[in-house]
Amino acid sequence: MENLQNSEPKSPRKAPKAAIGQVLIEALPYIRQFEGKTFVIKYGGSAMKDASLKNSVAQNVTLLRKVGINIVLVHGGGDAITKTAEKLGHNSRFLHGRRVTDREMISVIQMTLAGKVNQDIVQLLSQHGGKAVGVSGLDADTIKAVPHQNADTLGLVGEVVHINTDYIDLLCHAGLIPVIAPIGFDDTGNIYNINADDAASSIAIALKAEKLIYVSDVEGIHVGERILKTICKTEAADFIEQGIISGGMIPKVLSAFKTLDSGVGKIHLIDGKSTHSLLLEIFTHEGVGTQFIADQESDQSLNSQSR
Ligand SMILES: Nc1ncnc2c1ncn2[C@@H]1O[C@H](COP(=O)(O)OP(=O)(O)O)[C@@H](O)[C@H]1O
Numbered sequence: 001m002e003n004l005q006n007s008e009p010k011s012p013r014k015a016p017k018a019a020i021g022q023v024l025i026e027a028l029p030y031i032r033q034f035e036g037k038t039f040v041i042k043y044g045g046s047a048m049k050d051a052s053l054k055n056s057v058a059q060n061v062t063l064l065r066k067v068g069i070n071i072v073l074v075h076g077g078g079d080a081i082t083k084t085a086e087k088l089g090h091n092s093r094f095l096h097g098r099r100v101t102d103r104e105m106i107s108v109i110q111m112t113l114a115g116k117v118n119q120d121i122v123q124l125l126s127q128h129g130g131k132a133v134g135v136s137g138l139d140a141d142t143i144k145a146v147p148h149q150n151a152d153t154l155g156l157v158g159e160v161v162h163i164n165t166d167y168i169d170l171l172c173h174a175g176l177i178p179v180i181a182p183i184g185f186d187d188t189g190n191i192y193n194i195n196a197d198d199a200a201s202s203i204a205i206a207l208k209a210e211k212l213i214y215v216s217d218v219e220g221i222h223v224g225e226r227i228l229k230t231i232c233k234t235e236a237a238d239f240i241e242q243g244i245i246s247g248g249m250i251p252k253v254l255s256a257f258k259t260l261d262s263g264v265g266k267i268h269l270i271d272g273k274s275t276h277s278l279l280l281e282i283f284t285h286e287g288v289g290t291q292f293i294a295d296q297e298s299d300q301s302l303n304s305q306s307r
């Protein structure tokens with residue numbers, strides 16, 4: 001019979017202390033490698049639905065900043081915009097993952113994205129000890145835009161033409177976390193709705209970031225049941241053509257390859273619904289999610305492997 005008095009209380013969910021130490025040590029080379037480097041994190045609206053997971057993302061971002069990585073957070077909030085628009089009697093329509101936008105929708109976007117969504121993220125980061133600053137693309141000329149190439153159908157949707165990197169760098173060098181709402185403007189007084197994936201890509205390129213990470217609500221890019229560990233441009237184009245990649249994943253994938261082609265070497269899509277996925281991606285050998293890679297890398301690689 002078991003001696004109950006001498007037995008240790010069983011706690012099956014707790015990892016042994018040595019294993020915890022090992023995990024922390026595994027992070028050390030990455031912390032050394034990334035100190036002082038800039039990461040752009042695109043935080044999608046799809047990953048903002050659950051309060052505890054929002055907390056986990058905020059904790060991860062704060063920790064990354066605390067170990068000396070410059071974190072620039074570009075957020076979406078598509079669902080929140082759709083809900084607010086609905087309440088105000090406006091329907092939402094999307095073409096290839098981008099919202100058809102008129103003047104009234106721009107007001108909704110300013111109110112929701114640069115207002116509530118932005119400030120909620122700033123507040124959450126502050127709660128965990130991260131010093132965050134809310135930045136609308138209109139502040140300090142952060143995002144300058146022109147009409148999107150499909151403006152005849154999309155309306156006031158913009159394409160980024162200039163990013164005020166001095167302002168973003170200034171905030172980062174002061175130890176702050178810029179939290180950027182993807183709204184742009186031009187010299188004639190127009191305000192544009194910019195897809196957050198496109199904005200994150202342009203910001204990563206302009207800052208010559210070390211990494212761009214899309215935090216969304218899927219484990220990675222899936223093809224049927226399979227989650228891809230890597231994806232190259234040629235495959236992605238085929239998957240879009242076949243409808244395997246659709247909706248909001250289209251601007252993510254297109255902007256990812258634009259970023260890769262512009263010299264940002266490490267681009268990942270990870271799951272914001274999975275606890276601590278940011279830390280696992282950055283600080284472990286295995287990583288998580290799907291990495292966007294060049295065609296030639298895919299020839300030699302891993303590409304057919306699934307996670
Ligand atoms: N092949 C695919 N793999 C994974 N997700 C896909 C794929 N094709 C379409 N999607 C959709 O893309 C969505 C993510 O895009 P979106 O909703 O715009 O997220 P976010 O708010 O993070 O930008 C997923 O929830 C999924 O429904």
Ligand SMILES: CC(=O)N[C@@H](CCC(=O)OP(=O)(O)O)C(=O)O
Nearest residue numbers: 045076077078098099194195196
């Ligand atoms: C032009 C365009 O589509 N803009 C997006 C901006 C927000 C966004 O991109 O949010 P997610 O990252 O959550 O999808 C929109 O209006 O929904």
